[in-house]
Amino acid sequence: MTRDDSLRGELDDFEHLLTDLWIGGKSVPASDGGRFDVLDPATGQVLTSVANGTVDDALAAVDAAHSAAAAWAATAPRERSEILRRAFELMTAHSEQLARLVTLENGKALPDARGEVAYAAEFFRWYAEEAVRGIGEVMTAPAGKNKILVLQQPVGICVLVTPWNFPAAMATRKIGPALAAGCTVVLKPASDTPLTALAMAKILDEAGVPPGVVNVLPARRSGPTVSAMLHDPRVRKLSFTGSTEVGRVLLKEAADQVINCSMELGGNAPFLVFADADLDAALDGAMVAKMRNGGEACTAANRFYVERSIAEEFSRGLAERMGALRVGPGIDADTQVGPMVNDETAGKVDELVRGAVAEGATAVVGGRRPDRPGFYYEPTVLSGVQPGSAILSEEIFGPVAPIVVFDTEDEAIRLANDTEYGLVSYVFTGDLARGLRVSEAMESGMVGLNRGVVSDPAAPFGGTKQSGVGREGGHEGMLDYLESKYIAVDW
Ligand code: NAD
Numbered sequence: 001m002t003r004d005d006s007l008r009g010e011l012d013d014f015e016h017l018l019t020d021l022w023i024g025g026k027s028v029p030a031s032d033g034g035r036f037d038v039l040d041p042a043t044g045q046v047l048t049s050v051a052n053g054t055v056d057d058a059l060a061a062v063d064a065a066h067s068a069a070a071a072w073a074a075t076a077p078r079e080r081s082e083i084l085r086r087a088f089e090l091m092t093a094h095s096e097q098l099a100r101l102v103t104l105e106n107g108k109a110l111p112d113a114r115g116e117v118a119y120a121a122e123f124f125r126w127y128a129e130e131a132v133r134g135i136g137e138v139m140t141a142p143a144g145k146n147k148i149l150v151l152q153q154p155v156g157i158c159v160l161v162t163p164w165n166f167p168a169a170m171a172t173r174k175i176g177p178a179l180a181a182g183c184t185v186v187l188k189p190a191s192d193t194p195l196t197a198l199a200m201a202k203i204l205d206e207a208g209v210p211p212g213v214v215n216v217l218p219a220r221r222s223g224p225t226v227s228a229m230l231h232d233p234r235v236r237k238l239s240f241t242g243s244t245e246v247g248r249v250l251l252k253e254a255a256d257q258v259i260n261c262s263m264e265l266g267g268n269a270p271f272l273v274f275a276d277a278d279l280d281a282a283l284d285g286a287m288v289a290k291m292r293n294g295g296e297a298c299t300a301a302n303r304f305y306v307e308r309s310i311a312e313e314f315s316r317g318l319a320e321r322m323g324a325l326r327v328g329p330g331i332d333a334d335t336q337v338g339p340m341v342n343d344e345t346a347g348k349v350d351e352l353v354r355g356a357v358a359e360g361a362t363a364v365v366g367g368r369r370p371d372r373p374g375f376y377y378e379p380t381v382l383s384g385v386q387p388g389s390a391i392l393s394e395e396i397f398g399p400v401a402p403i404v405v406f407d408t409e410d411e412a413i414r415l416a417n418d419t420e421y422g423l424v425s426y427v428f429t430g431d432l433a434r435g436l437r438v439s440e441a442m443e444s445g446m447v448g449l450n451r452g453v454v455s456d457p458a459a460p461f462g463g464t465k466q467s468g469v470g471r472e473g474g475h476e477g478m479l480d481y482l483e484s485k486y487i488a489v490d491w
Contacts, residue, residue: 004045007104007331011048014097016199020051021218024064025211031056036220038195041107041339042329042374050194053219055228058186061215065157065184066234068212073154073182077132080180084128086207091121091172098199102168103330105193107339107375110330112293120168122457123473127176130478147489152482154182155260156236159229161222161250162197163242164190164341165296165397170241170264171197173457173472175204175214181481183237186215188226190242192341194218230254237481240264241298243395244421244466262470262480264298264462266395267423270416271301272438274409275309277428277450283317285452286401289426291325291379292453294337295399296345298467299424299446299454303392304403305412311405315364315383318401322379323365325399329374339375340398346375349398356382356391356402366400393419409438417443422465424454445471 011017020027034052039045053061072080091098099113106113137150158178162170171187178185189197194216201216219225229235230253238254240247241264254261271289273282289301306314330338340346350369357363366380377398385391385402392402406412416425425442427449429435439447445463446454455461460471470480 004040004043007040008047010100011104014101014199016094016097016202017101017195018198018202019048019195021053021057021061022198022201022214022216023057023061024067024215025205030054031060036191038105038192039342040104041341042331044343044374047104048195050198050218052221053217053225054221055224058217058219058225058228059232061186061217062157062229062232062234064212064215065186068210069157069184072184072210072213075182077134080182081128081131083208084124084131084176084179087204087209088121088124088128090203090207091117091124094203095121098168098196100331101199102196103338105195106164106167107330107341108293108296109335109338110333111336112338113330116166116169116293119455119457120166120172123169123172123176126457126473127180127478130177130475131180141488145490147491149487149489151485151487153485155481155483156183157234158183158185158237158239158481159226159235160185160187161226161238161240161242162187162189164192165293165298167193167196168200171200173477174239174241175200177472177478178239178481179209179213181478183481184213186217186229188217188219188222191218191220191222226250227253230259231256233257236260238262239480247468260483262472263468264470264472265466265468266421267298267300267463267467268302268393268395268419268421269299269424269426269444271304271426272412272416272428273304273306273310273314274412274429274431274434275307276430278430279310279313279317281450282314282428283321285426285428285448285450286318287321288452289448290401291322291337291399294340296341296397300397301401301426301452302396304401305406305415306403307412308405308407311403315381315403318403319364319381322381322399322401325379327370327376327378337379337399340377341375343375345397346377349377349396349400352391352394352396353380353382353400356385356389359386359389361385361389361402387415395421409434413438413441417441420466421463423463423467424448426452
């Protein structure tokens with residue numbers, strides 16, 4: 001039996017494996033019988049195939065979400081809370097199988113997949129807790145004559161569109177607050193990673209989510225299927241996580257029906273290291289900020305700006321750590337960096353590195369695609385990167401760390417903010433006053449101050465500028481699925 005046969009066998013044994021569409025609480029084939037392949041990024045071989053949703057299927061999913069909407073919105077918050085809590089417990093009980101499923105279709109190393117599943121499950125726990133913390137307001141109007149009553153009501157049917165880089169967490173970060181708020185949803189997962197999203201549907205079903213409340217529609221034809229849903233007058237919300245490029249297209253589509261939009265888009269995170277920083281802590285932070293998920297994260301440090309007096313030592317330290325990482329199939333026990341999700345992504349990283357080197361940068365470590373099957377890229381550190389190089393302005397989305405030297409705080413801030421993106425920034429310094437001053441000056445929705453990770457289900461995650469609109473997680477994440485209704489009352 002080949003390695004791929006054995007992985008396919010493992011997949012067949014997964015308790016939560018679904019390979020058809022999930023509509024109205026049932027697993028159903030595509031209306032035209034179409035299917036598409038899901039590949040193993042470690043080998044490029046076919047793992048399995050899933051049903052390829054059509055426009056008719058997308059509208060059937062909206063029908064199902066519509067049929068379930070009124071009853072779900074009327075469910076007691078405590079009941080919605082307990083269903084989400086059970087979903088958290090089921091995900092936790094099956095975490096190892098789910099992590100292996102994430103690795104099989106996404107490629108990421110198992111420790112990253114385990115981290116993702118734990119993070120993903122936390123959104124169900126957090127929103128189980130938020131579901132019962134209803135909010136509203138009563139006040140006397142300034143003229144003193146009447147009262148102002150403000151209720152929060154579910155926004156309605158939501159279309160959720162997610163990327164492949166965190167197939168579990170990007171789904172639960174949307175489904176958790178939507179369900180807590182009383183909304184019903186249709187999730188369109190990325191075509192590279194539909195299996196994890198379908199497994200989430202099965203877990204939610206087991207947790208007691210009524211048929212039609214959560215529908216999952218894998219579809220290679222993402223443009224027409226999502227567009228059809230955004231033009232169905234019953235749909236009231238789009239929550240999208242993905243690239244800024246696709247986000248712009250969907251914002252225009254959503255404008256036709258003035259749909260409420262939450263957009264979590266691309267990033268180009270600067271990572272600033274001042275000479276007064278604890279260098280070991282900065283290097284540890286850099287490794288997490290750069291290499292979590294093999295660099296395939298919207299929060300990944302994309303540009304390292306290091307103060308001149310420590311730049312050489314920092315580059316050497318980072319190169320040693322990056323060079324020591326074990327690269328291999330994500331599913332192997334000792335792998336630290338898995339393959340990239342597909343050939344195109346690995347090719348784009350290679351192109352950016354080659355471009356930077358042609359302009360004068362030096363690959364201190366790595367700098368090429370290894371000569372083996374699968375979609376790998378070597379962990380790479382580039383020093384002497386020229387300002388204006390494409391690798392500093394585009395999202396790398398791979399295991400590559402370009403380093404640029406700076407001389408003053410003002411220059412560091414200017415370089416960090418010189419981008420249309422504004423998702424997250426990282427600042428390392430031993431001076432707390434400088435840390436807070438620079439954090440305040442960062443044009444980004446989030447800042448990691450002496451910390452390489454910002455993601456936390458209890459915190460508002462999201463971007464400014466062209467990195468997005470709205471927040472996910474925390475109290476704010478739930479507000480994105482609620483609408484205020486104001487009642488003027490004379491009493
Ligand atoms: P993508 O934009 O290519 O795809 C995202 C989703 O949109 C997928 O489900 C895809 O099938 C769908 N899609 C693509 N074209 C579409 C169209 N025309 N109409 C409707 N749907 C369409 O992004 P990706 O490559 O899957 O993910 C990587 C990107 O996601 C990166 O830019 C990354 O920064 C971003 N991301 C952002 C966050 C965040 O929270 N801000 C989190 C994770 C990933």
